Amino acid sequence: MAFLRTLVWFSALAFVLFRVGEGKDILVGGSEDAWKIPKNASDSLKQWARKHRFKVGDFLIFKYNGTADSVLQVTEENYESCNTSKPIKEYKKGNNTKVKLKKSGPFYCISGADGHCQKGQKLEVTVISEKHRPHDNPPAFSPKPAIAPAPEPAKTSPNKALAYKDGTFLALASLLGLAFAFTSV
Secondary structure, three states: OHHHHHHHHHHHHHHHHHHHOOOOEEEHHHOOOOOOOOOOHHHOHHHHHHOOOEEOOOEEEEOOOOOOOOEEEEOHHHHHHOOOOOOOEEEOOOOOEEEEOOOOEEEEEEEOOOOOHHHOOEEEEEEEOOOOOOOOOOOOOOOOOOOOOOOOOOOOOHHHOOOOHHHHHHHHHHHHHHHHHHHOO
């Protein structure tokens, strides 16, 4: 019985540790039909990307009709000019294209369909490293605002008070359970 309990705890610990390092799947635009020509500026993927954080190891999921469109990963220069002739990588699969964000820095994608990029169908995201913290490099000088800003809302709810970043709490709880299993043998 003790062996079985120890085996269960080791399995749980291994599962938690492997899941902690995995990136997230992020649906581009937050909806199934977001990879398209935007109706207006507020509908653009630029607005959506500004509201999200992308980390090394995350995956962008593009949903689109593979016979009518594609996703081209491009340089900044080709992103700005909508040049589709020299992509870094081309994705034509459609419906469920999964693109891994492998390194930190800017990441650029444009539509491969003729004229779509010029009409705003493109995406720029800034990928941060896993070790990045929001205030790693505060500005050397920050001018005082004329009016004091309103205080920010609390970032965690009472139910999430013990939830550490990237499942750390779950990993710690598993380790404590493992220690308990060994001490009760």
